[in-house]
Amino acid sequence: MPGLIDSHCHITFGEPSSNDELFFHRPQSTSMLVAAFNVPKLLRAGVTGFLDADCIFDLGPALRDGIEAGLVEGPRMTAGLNALLTSVGGTAGRLIPDSGTVGYAQVTGGRDEIVRTTRRQVKYGADWIKVHATGSVPNRSGELTVWSAEELRAVTDTAHSLDTPVVAHCRNAHATRLAAETGVDLILHASFLDEPAVEALVASGAAVAPTFTFLANLADHGAMVGAGGGQADLFRGEIEATATQLRRAFDAGVPVLCGSESGFSLTPYGHWHAREMEVLVDAMGLSPLQAISCATRNGALALRRPMDSIGVIAEGAAADVLVVDGDPSVDVSVLGDRRRLRHVFSRGRSVDLHRPWPQRRQLPMETVGQWSSEVLTWDRVHR
Ligand SMILES: [Zn+2]
Numbered sequence: 001m002p003g004l005i006d007s008h009c010h011i012t013f014g015e016p017s018s019n020d021e022l023f024f025h026r027p028q029s030t031s032m033l034v035a036a037f038n039v040p041k042l043l044r045a046g047v048t049g050f051l052d053a054d055c056i057f058d059l060g061p062a063l064r065d066g067i068e069a070g071l072v073e074g075p076r077m078t079a080g081l082n083a084l085l086t087s088v089g090g091t092a093g094r095l096i097p098d099s100g101t102v103g104y105a106q107v108t109g110g111r112d113e114i115v116r117t118t119r120r121q122v123k124y125g126a127d128w129i130k131v132h133a134t135g136s137v138p139n140r141s142g143e144l145t146v147w148s149a150e151e152l153r154a155v156t157d158t159a160h161s162l163d164t165p166v167v168a169h170c171r172n173a174h175a176t177r178l179a180a181e182t183g184v185d186l187i188l189h190a191s192f193l194d195e196p197a198v199e200a201l202v203a204s205g206a207a208v209a210p211t212f213t214f215l216a217n218l219a220d221h222g223a224m225v226g227a228g229g230g231q232a233d234l235f236r237g238e239i240e241a242t243a244t245q246l247r248r249a250f251d252a253g254v255p256v257l258c259g260s261e262s263g264f265s266l267t268p269y270g271h272w273h274a275r276e277m278e279v280l281v282d283a284m285g286l287s288p289l290q291a292i293s294c295a296t297r298n299g300a301l302a303l304r305r306p307m308d309s310i311g312v313i314a315e316g317a318a319a320d321v322l323v324v325d326g327d328p329s330v331d332v333s334v335l336g337d338r339r340r341l342r343h344v345f346s347r348g349r350s351v352d353l354h355r356p357w358p359q360r361r362q363l364p365m366e367t368v369g370q371w372s373s374e375v376l377t378w379d380r381v382h383r
Contacts, residue, residue, distance in 0.1 A: 001292070001328065002311045003048025003075075003320035003344065004335070005299020006273045007209045008188055008259020010104075011035050011042075011063065011077075012055040017265035019092040020368045023103040028057040030363060035063055037358060039074035041270030042262075044353055045338055048320035048346050049076040049310065051259075051302035053130040053167045053188075054083035054104045061125030075346060076310075076320070078127035078303050082106035083169070084117060084155065088146035090132030090169065105132075111154045118158040127304055129159045131184070133168040133175040143171040143191075149182055156183035165304070173197040180204040186301065188259065191238055193245035198252070207255040207301055210246055212239050212279040213272050214261040227266060243283035250284065257302055258295035270357075274335035281332055288332040319348035 014034040016022040035055075042050060052060050060079030067074040085105045089096035092105070099107050108117045118129055131152065134143035152168075159166045165185035170176040173194040179187050180200035190197070190208045201208065219235035222228030228235070250256050258276040261267050277291035286294070296311040303310060310318040323343035326334035334340050344351040 001322050001324060002296040002313055002317075003322055003346065004046050004273055004295050005258070005302060005311055006042070006047050006050040006260050006262065006295075007186070007257040007299055007302035008211045008261050009042070009047075009050045009052050009273075010055070010261065010263030011039055011050070011052045011269070012057070012059045013104075013263035014038070014366075015263065015265050015268050018368055019095050021366070022056070023092065023095050025365055025368065026056055026103070028059075031056055032059050032063070034363075035059060036066070036072045037360060038269040039063065039067065039072055039077075041358060042075050042273065043073065043344060043346055043351050044341075044357075045270040045273050046322045046324075046335065046341050046344055047075050047273045048322075048344070049299060049303045051078045051128065051167075053080040053128045055079065055081065056103045058082055058124065061127075064127075065125070073351075076303060076318075079125065080128045080130045080167070081121045081124060081126050083130040083132050084108050084114070085132045085135065086146045086151065088135050088137065088144065090135045090146070091143070091171075093136045093138055096135075109151070111150070114151060114154040115158045118155055119162065122159070122162045122164050126164060128186075129155060129164055129166045131155055131166060131168045131179075133179050133184075134171045143175075145172060145175040145178060147175075147178070149178055152178060152182040152184065176201065180206045186257070189242075190246065191242050193242055193249070195245075198245055198249045198254075201249050201254045202252045207257055207298070208246060208249065209257040209259040209302070210242060211259040211261050211276070212243070212283065213259070213275045214264065214267055215239055216275065216279050217266045217272060222266065225266070239279065239283050243279075247284045247286075250286070255298050255301060256280070256284075256294045257298050258291075270338070272336070274332070277332045277335065289329050291332055292328060292335075319345055321345040 012035045058081040064077040064079040066072045135146040167186040168179040168184045169188045171191040176190045177197040177200040186207045215235040219232040260273045280286045280291040299311045325340045
């Protein structure tokens with residue numbers, strides 16, 4: 001079968017367990033070393049292509065070019081630079097400054113600045129421009145739409161005029177509709193889709209990478225690693241509500257792509273790239289072969305390749321091939337078990353699957369240090 005294409009992967013994040021770690025415990029030079037250490041794991045998990053649309057310190061294009069030049073072993077990669085955010089912020093709320101950059105974020109605003117920032121990203125090697133169309137604010141539930149239609153249009157018009165597609169993080173129905181209507185090419189999450197959003201998707205031709213894997217891992221296994229805080233039902237509800245509507249979009253021809261959101265402690269590299277297909281089967285009711293197409297053939301879009309030139313087994317197509325012990329067209333979960341991968345071919349060459357899985361120790365200051373886990377009151381000592 002064709003190699004997997006992960007359309008939503010954060011190779012430069014280095015598996016942080018909090019936004020504090022991601023934004024404030026990742027020096028630039030160290031981040032590149034960690035990314036170079038992690039990227040071979042993708043290949044060894046059967047991922048032969050991936051899109052990393054937003055990276056910390058704009059490292060993506062350099063990593064992509066390093067892989068292509070043979071400095072680092074890794075899959076084919078398409079890369080973005082920082083994600084564009086308005087001053088409201090993105091998923092990290094108040095950790096995002098009012099202007100400037102932090103971690104993966106570049107705060108922008110006003111037509112001129114948005115145009116200039118978009119042009120700059122293309123100049124420095126962006127295959128994709130990423131926008132956080134929604135963001136979280138402390139006193140509100142869910143995520144708010146934090147871009148106007150005019151601002152989004154400034155991104156898409158500028159990017160498209162420079163032959164560059166745009167991908168948007170959208171975690172509410174309104175933002176998904178807005179993104180589709182303003183010419184965004186790929187929508188991540190598309191959470192809580194409603195009818196107008198589905199209609200806008202169908203009319204626009206935008207693709208969707210729902211990226212259920214992070215939520216599914218949190219809901220199903222989070223408690224095992226101290227995550228989720230009893231919100232498993234909430235996450236399951238988000239998957240169910242989104243999947244039902246996304247199925248309607250899928251049936252109407254909206255391309256669905258598979259992304260794992262690998263790059264966090266709940267989605268470490270090389271472990272969960274195939275899980276999205278299981279969720280598409282379970283929650284969206286796709287057949288295993290339909291789900292596999294989302295993670296292979298449809299991934300051509302994320303890699304900016306012509307359809308059927310990659311992600312398929314065909315004469316003349318890219319020689320990215322897996323040999324699997326099992327039949328994923330019957331049970332797609334076999335693709336998540338690395339022991340069942342007999343061979344991985346990337347660009348026609350066999351990947352060595354017999355080496356030990358890469359291991360490392362923690363770096364100094366890599367995690368958030370705590371003084372204590374509880375407060376030492378006088379009463380506590382003297383009771
Ligand atoms: Zn993401």
